[in-house]
Amino acid sequence: MGDARLDFLHVPGHTPEHIAVTLFDTSRSAETPWVMFSGDFLFVGDVGRPDLLGEQAKQELAEQLYDSVFDRLKDLPEITEVFPAHGAGSLCGKAIGSRRSSTLGYERRFNASPQKKPREEWIKSLLEDMPLSPPYFKRMKQINREGPPIIGPELPGQSRWSAKDVYEQVCEECLIVDVRLKEAFAGAHIPKAINIPAGQNLPT
Template structure:
């Protein structure tokens, strides 16, 4: 039910919070890539924004429609390395929505987002969004303070992107060894000089949850508070840059080899697809011919048990769970088309979505009826 001006309630993932403004605030959780994006808006004014959308953007279009919001702004916290940004796709679908990306840290783009600077303000009805430059994970990284327009200096939340996570912080080593030390020092100062100067009650809403390689041992909770992280987040306990740098580098998980590809793609601007990629339906004979002609990489997305019970020679088994997005990045070349074997034809749309999230949009076909 749409919140009226008199009820003055904020909604967050279906939970009503009495914040004194007619705020719509929802978290969109994407399993596998462990990504968190956000819908923010004012349902009295009927305007809103999306922060850090994933590549398959239908969820945001539908969520905004249900909330009665016109999305006018699409914000990015940084140039992502772990997933394909959906900003250009969403902007093309909505037409009225512009993309706002960081203009700090020497950021360069191959498309035309509106560049924002530290301290820029945006108003959505009674909600004030303030961009803050928080370098460290990347040079251009932005976080976004959320406050009531009547109390601009008293934020109630901050969208931290990949800068500060629950129980962790963004790794500083994704641009290569040449830049790691400088980024680690910037991250140290971002954490101490920006986040630790915020009041304890301020909520933090990060861009990733547990399972993302963008930080070490990210906590399983989707949100936290500055006060809680101040006490328990190991990355906030250091008083000197060197100790922090050593810890940040040594605790980071291995860098996925596809991350530089994703970062370059997002900086240049992902291609607007319009819809999910089309995958030709191939009967067994045509599918075999495609294999013989080496038309694509043969990927079997059935369970390990089903694959072990019988499969086509030469097939790679990447189970069709949400983690497929990450495994595909590790194991496949996004420039090579994919030949799909599935448990059921009904799985096609779901499987394609998982591939698209890490940049796989080329498909040579799927085997009709699977291995039956």
């Protein structure tokens, strides 16, 4: 695509099929990736947790994650910018930082996970004090693979509706997600609406 080239790295560990994507600007260098879209593999301050597919899979995935961190990343330069899929608030890691991006050099220095340790020691440290896995994760993965059922009527176009209009015309057959801050939601909201505040720390 012009001077841009994408290379795909298989980085299992968070999931068996996980990939990261490196972006090259070939007009500057065909050898140096300037950006890595790391998905749930490498976060700011953490790596993706390997236990979301259950107890039976977590040890094998932790082993794979060790290899991904120390084999797949070793040849990438420190200037490579890292753009992960999640920031603070996500349960896909246990210590994810609030910054939206980083560099490999910064993560190698300040993120404990890419710092080399003996294999068993690293895996033990990774699995210690892991927060509880949300119970819906396994079902969510299945739905993402198979596609969700379509629920409710077709949504209207771009017209703006008041809260009263929404409640009177569609609320009996729809699920309403209110993205305002929790304080505003607590003050007043459409009956049966669910509050998921939009913002930097949006929980996933």
